[in-house]
Amino acid sequence: MDSPSGHSNDPVPAAERGRGGVGLVDEPAPNPDDQGKNTARRRSARRRGDVVFARLSAAAGLTLVVAIGLIGLFLLIKAIPSLAADHANFFTSTQFDTNDPKNLRFGIRDLLVVTVLSSAFALLLAVPVAIGIAIYLTRYAPRRLSRLFGGLIDLLAAVPSIVFGLWGILVLAPAITPVAVWLNRYLGWFPLFATGNVSLTGGGTIFTAGVVLAVMILPIITAVTREVYRQTPVAHIEAAQALGATQWEVVRMTVLPFGRSGTVAAAMLGLGRALGETVAVLIILRSSAKPSHFSLFDGGYTFASKIASAAAEFSAALPTGAYIAAGFVLFVLTFLVNAVARAIANRGVAR
Amino acid sequence: MTADIDSLERPSASPTFITISPGRRVKDLVARILVTGAFLLALVPLLWLLWTVVKRGFPAITSAAWWTHSLQGVLPEQFAGGVYHALYGTIVQALIAAVLAVPLGIMVAIHLVEYGLGRLARVTTFLVDVLSGVPSIVAALFVFSVWISTLGFQQSALAVSLALVLLMLPVVIRNTEEMLRLVPDELREASYALGVPKWKTIVRIVLPTALSGIISGVLLALARVMGETAPVLVLVGYSRSINFDVFQGNMASLPLLIYSELTNPLPAGQQRIWGAALTLIIVIGVVYVLAAVVNRFLARKRS
Amino acid sequence: MSKRIDVKDLDIFYGNFHAVDSVTMAVQPRSVTALIGPSGCGKSTLLRALNRMHEVIPGARVEGSVLLDGEDIYGSGISPVSVRRTIGMVFQRPNPFPTMSIKDNVVAGLRLQGVKGKKELDEIAERSLRGANLWDEVKDRLNRSGASLSGGQQQRLCIARAIAVRPDVLLMDEPCSALDPISTLAIEDLMSELKDHFTIVIVTHNMQQAARVSDQTAFFNLPGAGRPGRLIEMDDTAKIFSNPNQKATEDYISGRFG
Numbered sequence: 052m053d054s055p056s057g058h059s060n061d062p063v064p065a066a067e068r069g070r071g072g073v074g075l076v077d078e079p080a081p082n083p084d085d086q087g088k089n090t091a092r093r094r095s096a097r098r099r100g101d102v103v104f105a106r107l108s109a110a111a112g113l114t115l116v117v118a119i120g121l122i123g124l125f126l127l128i129k130a131i132p133s134l135a136a137d138h139a140n141f142f143t144s145t146q147f148d149t150n151d152p153k154n155l156r157f158g159i160r161d162l163l164v165v166t167v168l169s170s171a172f173a174l175l176l177a178v179p180v181a182i183g184i185a186i187y188l189t190r191y192a193p194r195r196l197s198r199l200f201g202g203l204i205d206l207l208a209a210v211p212s213i214v215f216g217l218w219g220i221l222v223l224a225p226a227i228t229p230v231a232v233w234l235n236r237y238l239g240w241f242p243l244f245a246t247g248n249v250s251l252t253g254g255g256t257i258f259t260a261g262v263v264l265a266v267m268i269l270p271i272i273t274a275v276t277r278e279v280y281r282q283t284p285v286a287h288i289e290a291a292q293a294l295g296a297t298q299w300e301v302v303r304m305t306v307l308p309f310g311r312s313g314t315v316a317a318a319m320l321g322l323g324r325a326l327g328e329t330v331a332v333l334i335i336l337r338s339s340a341k342p343s344h345f346s347l348f349d350g351g352y353t354f355a356s357k358i359a360s361a362a363a364e365f366s367a368a369l370p371t372g373a374y375i376a377a378g379f380v381l382f383v384l385t386f387l388v389n390a391v392a393r394a395i396a397n398r399g400v401a402r
Numbered sequence: 403m404t405a406d407i408d409s410l411e412r413p414s415a416s417p418t419f420i421t422i423s424p425g426r427r428v429k430d431l432v433a434r435i436l437v438t439g440a441f442l443l444a445l446v447p448l449l450w451l452l453w454t455v456v457k458r459g460f461p462a463i464t465s466a467a468w469w470t471h472s473l474q475g476v477l478p479e480q481f482a483g484g485v486y487h488a489l490y491g492t493i494v495q496a497l498i499a500a501v502l503a504v505p506l507g508i509m510v511a512i513h514l515v516e517y518g519l520g521r522l523a524r525v526t527t528f529l530v531d532v533l534s535g536v537p538s539i540v541a542a543l544f545v546f547s548v549w550i551s552t553l554g555f556q557q558s559a560l561a562v563s564l565a566l567v568l569l570m571l572p573v574v575i576r577n578t579e580e581m582l583r584l585v586p587d588e589l590r591e592a593s594y595a596l597g598v599p600k601w602k603t604i605v606r607i608v609l610p611t612a613l614s615g616i617i618s619g620v621l622l623a624l625a626r627v628m629g630e631t632a633p634v635l636v637l638v639g640y641s642r643s644i645n646f647d648v649f650q651g652n653m654a655s656l657p658l659l660i661y662s663e664l665t666n667p668l669p670a671g672q673q674r675i676w677g678a679a680l681t682l683i684i685v686i687g688v689v690y691v692l693a694a695v696v697n698r699f700l701a702r703k704r705s
Numbered sequence: 706m707s708k709r710i711d712v713k714d715l716d717i718f719y720g721n722f723h724a725v726d727s728v729t730m731a732v733q734p735r736s737v738t739a740l741i742g743p744s745g746c747g748k749s750t751l752l753r754a755l756n757r758m759h760e761v762i763p764g765a766r767v768e769g770s771v772l773l774d775g776e777d778i779y780g781s782g783i784s785p786v787s788v789r790r791t792i793g794m795v796f797q798r799p800n801p802f803p804t805m806s807i808k809d810n811v812v813a814g815l816r817l818q819g820v821k822g823k824k825e826l827d828e829i830a831e832r833s834l835r836g837a838n839l840w841d842e843v844k845d846r847l848n849r850s851g852a853s854l855s856g857g858q859q860q861r862l863c864i865a866r867a868i869a870v871r872p873d874v875l876l877m878d879e880p881c882s883a884l885d886p887i888s889t890l891a892i893e894d895l896m897s898e899l900k901d902h903f904t905i906v907i908v909t910h911n912m913q914q915a916a917r918v919s920d921q922t923a924f925f926n927l928p929g930a931g932r933p934g935r936l937i938e939m940d941d942t943a944k945i946f947s948n949p950n951q952k953a954t955e956d957y958i959s960g961r962f963g
Binding site for chain 1: 422426427429430433434436437438439440441443444445447448450451454455506509510512513514516517518522523525526529530531532533534535536537538539540542543544546547548550551552571599600601602604605625626628629630631632635636657660661664675676679682683686687690
């Protein structure tokens with residue numbers, strides 16, 4: 052009990068833990084007494100077992116690699132003919148008309164706008180709350196209850212997205228419509244709150260979808276930031292406390308700077324989830340004849356909800372290819388966002 | 403300039419304890435209120451949603467035929483029948499996905515943890531990262547473009563399971579990796595020292611030690627894919643009656659049933675929607691509880 | 706202004722564990738008091754209780770009182786934050802804030818108190834770094850990260866940070882145990898300069914160090930496993946190291962124990 056919190060001050064055990072298991076176990080120690088035929092035969096049998104098992108595990112990895120490679124290849128194979136037959140500009144057209152295979156007109160501009168707008172709005176709502184929760188759970192909550200409280204937040208991640216969609220359009224939307232009406236009436240001069248291309252009543256807007264998306268990505272962002280904040284070195288926290296820092300000042304001086312890259316990475320992970328969320332958005336957003344003009348009160352489709360909405364009609368190759376092309380763009384988008392998240396997280400670790 | 407060393411000290415007239423300025427105290431209090439408020443705020447949608455689903459779904463799931471009948475022959479305006487056909491679909495599709503994903507996932511994790519240093523391991527790690535970020539609708543499109551569009555198979559429950567495999571794999575691999583890395587090296591070395599070959603060490607020592615964590619991770623992955631709706635929208639048609647055949651024909655699942663009934667504006671449709679939502683949450687809840695029990699039970703047996 | 710500390714019948718608990726048993730001692734101003742004893746005897750726990758740093762462990766509580774010039778630091782209405790502001794602490798391992806520059810590290814405590822003027826902060830930074838015998842080594846790179854310094858320099862940076870807020874007392878928890886002999890010497894020299902201005906209490910495992918730097922020495926011991934640590938005797942350092950009253954002290958000093 053000499054230094055009650057000294058356990059985290061002492062880097063030696065941590066360093067030992069950090070020595071990854073991989074290097075140590077890679078080569079079994081050679082057996083010194085390998086004379087005699089019996090031993091030799093047993094060793095060769097043992098070798099064979101090892102080789103087979105190692106190959107088996109490598110084959111599993113290879114299966115994964117090949118499968119994903121093939122998938123990427125087939126996606127392109129399916130998308131390219133449709134792209135070639137596209138009579139509109141794929142990147143700038145707001146149309147998505149695939150009814151006539153001989154006259155495909157599809158572009159992703161509107162999908163991109165709705166996807167990015169709803170996800171960015173969700174992120175804006177979710178990140179501050181998630182940071183607050185993570186700080187609460189690591190620095191403020193009674194230590195005994197912290198795990199339980201964290202588990203409650205994690206429960207949000209267990210709710211299926213279709214249930215979120217149901218709740219969002221049938222329960223939440225009517226409740227927050229007055230807020231939307233108010234914002235539109237008094238702040239309508241601001242493009243984000245301008246009157247959109249769907250009616251505010253019913254709440255089938257990006258505004259509602261964004262709020263639901265925010266709730267859906269909250270647990271993932273919270274979980275990651277919470278883990279990062281929890282790893283703030285005790286030495287730094289004690290240094291701040293010994294200077295006479297209040298609880299909040301300790302957080303500001305140590306926890307937040309330490310967890311900064313982790314927080315950004317968590318937000319990017321959340322963004323990746325929001326970009327690809329399908330069914331909740333599909334249920335909530337009302338379709339509109341007019342393209343979006345960057346208002347939160349627009350309706351329309353995201354990449355994911357557009358694809359899902361047409362899923363029942365995937366039969367003819369060329370129209371289907373149009374959706375696969377849109378799916379490919381979504382894949383690239385989420386891939387980039389996740390890659391950035393990983394890069395930031397790794398840089399944080401390296402530091 | 404030379405600093406006056408005496409000024410290191412505080413003037414002796416000052417009081418023993420300097421009180422914290424009101425500004426700092428207010429800031430501290432505001433911060434405390436804000437972070438506590440953030441936590442409470444997150445509980446609002448959770449409780450609100452659960453309460454709604456339970457309240458609106460309870461009459462349905464306690465109705466006579468809910469767990470034992472399908473919706474075959476039930477008219478849209480008629481509240482009768484049940485969801486056992488959809489329950490079957492949800493469970494079977496997830497189980498088939500697990501049967502495919504778990505052995506593959508565990509072997510990949512073994513490769514990464516116990517053998518992996520080479521290029522294959524690096525590429526695999528990268529792809530698992532990529533896969534974990536793939537939206538479920540894109541995974542469904544993947545399977546559609548290969549399985550249905552290229553290989554010419556029909557839409558079926560099996561196609562759904564294949565998409566679920568893609569969604570389960572990263573979860574299973576990451577979790578198994580983590581559990582394997584938790585197994586102390588001393589255990590492996592002790593086994594080698596006894597002359598046990600490496601593969602037997604992995605099968606007899608390492609895997610059993612990590613088993614409870616691996617199983618509960620698999621269960622959590624299962625719970626995650628059971629609620630997936632995007633794959634079933636793309637890869638299988640809806641059926642109002644039971645279909646046991648996973649290789650062909652339409653098959654209902656709880657998310658698909660909810661989605662289909664959404665177009666039914668009648669009260670009976672509403673009841674079915676919320677009943678199915680509650681059923682889905684109960685099924686997922688059971689799997690979660692199972693995961694917790696496995697974790698605790700096996701962990702205790704080990705220690 | 707340096708102040709005296711009177712510890713009266715202080716018991717320290719962590720939950721049900723009784724860590725320190727009824728310590729009564731007086732720490733003189735403008736002097737160095739060393740706390741020595743075998744591992745687990747409660748000397749670090751006692752040190753942390755002197756500025757309420759032990760309270761960061763859940764379940765920690767004390768009975769008895771610690772008076773700083775007659776005022777109880779556990780008195781009602783006294784917050785641990787203002788206690789720590791008055792009684793500074795230096796830790797076993799140097800712990801500068803890694804995201805702050807050298808200068809920002811030194812003035813971190815002042816910034817907390819709302820000192821804003823750049824000139825004032827610069828002056829205090831220089832004065833404190835000079836006070837910690839570090840100014841000449843770092844004056845050209847005040848904006849570099851605190852983590853860029855060597856271990857001994859980091860520890861002196863932490864001392865500069867602690868004295869920048871002008872505390873009355875400086876508590877040091879084995880400040881040299883992670884340092885090489887030359888850095889240790891630098892810190893010991895620094896202590897003998899600082900004691901002209903501060904009341905210093907130091908926990909050390911190194912008996913030569915206690916003999917070199919301290920004016921008073923308190924010896925703590927553990928009567929047995931699971932029993933709380935207690936103060937065996939406290940006296941002038943010269944007396945403790947030449948002719949202690951208690952046999953246990955003599956055994957420990959002469960290496961027959963611990």
